[in-house]
Amino acid sequence: MAHLSRRTFLLSSTAAGGLIMLHPYSARAAAGQAHLRVLSTTDLHCHVHPYDYYADRENHTMGMARTASIVNDIRAEATNTLTVDNGDYFQGNPMGDYIAYSRGMAAGDLHPIIAGMNTLGYDGGTLGNHEFNYGVDFMDKVNAGAEFPIVCANFARSLGATPREDALHLPPYVILDRELTDGAGETHPVRIGLIGFVPPQIMQWDRAHLEGRFAVRGIVEAARAWFPQMLEEGADLIIALAHTGISASRHEEMMENSALHLAAVDGIDAVVCGHHHLVFPSDRYSGQGIDAAAGTLMGKPAAMAGFWGSHLGIIDLMLVREGGAWRIDRSESTTRPIFERLEDRTVRPLVDSDPQVIAATQQVHEETLEYVRAEVGRTEVPLHSYFALVADDPSVQIVSEAQHWYVSDILKGTEHEGLPVLSAAAPFKAGGRGGPEYYTDVEPGPVAIMHVADLYLYPNTLMAVRITGSQVREWLERSAGIFNQVEPGAADQPLLDPGFPSYNYDVIDGVTYRIDITQPSRYDTDGELVNPDARRIVDLEFEGAPIDDDAEFIVATNNYRASGGGRFPGADGSTIVFEAPDTNRDVIVRYIVESGTIAPAADGNWNFAPADGATVLFETGPAAMRYLGEVRARGTMIEPAGEGEGGFALYRITL
Structure with missing residues (x-):
């Protein structure tokens, strides 16, 4: 047997000069007994x-x-x-x-x-x-x-x-x-x-x-x-x-x-x-x-x-x-x-x-x-998360695109082929307790594997769930709990609930919707249904028509969410139809390698519903100013509002 070693004493010397305690099976074995x-x-x-x-x-x-x-x-x-x-x-x-x-x-x-x-x-x-x-x-x-x-x-x-x-x-x-x-x-x-x-x-x-x-x-x-x-x-x-x-x-x-x-x-x-x-x-x-x-x-x-x-x-x-x-x-x-x-x-x-x-x-x-620091692809647009919690965002978009690409291909030839594939993704680096520098920020040009870690922090495994249109709606309602309720027409109200983690703010690509934050949240921070009559998700559409609550969809996500992490309706472990052998990071890398050059333009599939001109304030990193123009160009009425606390910058959105 490889690596056999005989020890006849309870204590044995190691090569480093220390003592090793023999396992009792070895120390007490008699004739005809072996450990x-x-x-x-x-x-x-x-x-x-x-x-x-x-x-x-x-x-x-x-x-x-x-x-x-x-x-x-x-x-x-x-x-x-x-x-x-x-x-x-x-x-x-x-x-x-x-x-x-x-x-x-x-x-x-x-x-x-x-x-x-x-x-x-x-x-x-x-x-x-x-x-x-x-x-x-x-x-x-x-x-x-x-x-x-x-x-x-x-x-x-x-x-x-x-x-x-x-x-x-x-x-x-x-x-x-x-x-x-x-x-x-x-x-x-x-x-x-x-x-x-x-x-x-x-x-x-x-x-x-x-x-x-x-x-x-x-x-x-x-x-x-x-x-x-x-x-x-x-x-x-x-x-x-x-x-x-x-x-x-x-x-x-x-x-x-x-x-x-x-x-x-x-x-x-x-x-x-x-x-x-x-x-x-x-x-x-x-x-x-x-x-x-x-x-x-x-x-x-x-x-x-x-x-x-x-x-x-x-x-x-x-x-x-x-x-x-x-x-x-x-x-x-x-x-x-x-x-x-x-x-x-x-x-x-x-x-x-x-x-x-x-x-x-x-x-x-x-x-x-050298490889991990080298180029695996290129991006034609900046990939940043400074505005990921308040507007459709390229850093979330690339994750969604990669997940959609992977799941759409892997389900071919299965009983789920033909069902529409949606993709849910959340921003991970979005300030908060991480501080004013805790944001994804990849400039146009080469993308290295280390940048992928910036886009996707966690070693999650990709999964897919099969849910109904009504569950898609509830998933988004749960996600919309990150926003405070605002009063129509009122000025400079705080937008984000600081106790709501950004990794629980899912954007679902493949549908379009608006979020009416004048309504209370249906779910509290822990995912409990607290306002059953409230509806923040409005104008939810799939392929240009109101979503059919009974229609079935495949949603690409990660193992944390699919298995019940965050307590999202439709994602409690019972709806999982595919558990990928790959991490979400690996999927993103493979997607970039396959694509060569990426240009994940935020497609504006979600925005806020009007609130009679109400204004809301939120904090982000000071480097966000570089990308303010592109967010405005996508239709978000946003402007600088001074300095925030702890090195953050303050911004105002008019609803």
Whole structure:
């Protein structure tokens, strides 16, 4: 077994001269008993260095190099160890995009994430859904450099009559012949089976790369077929590397998040899961068959190690040798983080980066920095958010356009094809507590990936919901709660509610509407319906006609909103019809790359309803003056109104 180390004392010296406490399983194992520790990573997404390429600065919450730095110590705590990866390893940040879109992968090239994994010494891995984002040929070139087996039992070139007859693209499993050292210091042979699974939804998410060339099986269906064969071949233990999340929902054949049901299949001994970008064991998961305290799914030990290298998953198995075979006597599941968040919300790293991993990937890191700072497209117009809360805005427009482009294409060939696609987006950098400089401001000319982070701050994942016209109206009513109620004809009233976060101010593109702020808001800041008779959204139209309340629409948005964030009507998690494998940032980058040059002109699809000449005041950054003319040109009666507080500039709008 790779990375075996024998420790016969409770305390053991590390290379750095410190002491490592042995895990009780190793410290107390007797003859015929052996402690096996399974270490796992998942959803690394090419985060090798602790660096946020979007923000162009170090980030202590990420990086396989940080995770790697604790692996040796964690290995030293156990007599026998195995290290595995659970997929989504080479796509997901600008380093991954740089390799795929710019540098390329020639035969014999070593991908940086594989270089890091080889340095750390993995024993096996499987595919995640993001491995298909650049196409199967690219994936094969990346995987060719791995010094460890990569397996997947449910992804095939074609399906046979049974799973065992499928023409699989990769081996479904591997059986590792290793030796275990027991508590008496004697070595014994062991056969450890690793089997991999990928979400079946790859056929939808990467249809352009896979349709007509490949096929998938359901995860549980494939497991039921292959586990008996692994046992027939003498596997003492079967560990599933399942790139799938944990859901207590009833099992369905092509279920995306099926780790719980996979654990129930006869023959499996432990489950390494992922895909959710969460941690297990944790109180984030509950339900029948899920025991977060014991770290088990259906009684089987399981671990999910966060994402981007944030944690290392650990499954500790106390094995007993009986009749020449091994069985699990006891187990523990835990995770180890690489950082902690302090009370003041700052982040403190718990470990330094592993110097060997850094050295193996430093050149590509530096090349990525050049890439992230380089042009990925151009904009013919400025992209700024100084007036995003009071007028249709180009910084929100580009997000909406990218989301619409992506969702319109991805839904082709599905039951939702043909439904009109709308797009909801909100300004993130809009002053407030962030201060008078906290605005997006990209001048016409080159657009770099770092500018995309300015447009879209959060690592949300794109989602789409299917809702009715009446729900579109209510969504907008909820959004319009950012505005204070004003008195018709009155002068210089405050426009914005300072307690309403800008990220909850959605503009929906694809419809036109006006907002009558002489009416009270239907919803309060928390999303409670407080004025059921009030209507701020007026003249709501789709394609030039009043919207049909019973008509159905697809709305492109993000996972926060679609899952109930902000408590928006029509977006409570029950209306989701598509969960993209890509972040909203990635979608914007791909849209700009595809377009070459963008010119996201604010189309004025919303404005304020007249209020008998009432005037309202709002604050924005002083640099907004540069763009005042373009906002006026779109019909907003706006003018400077002096200095605001704390460095802000004050503006007046006549309604």
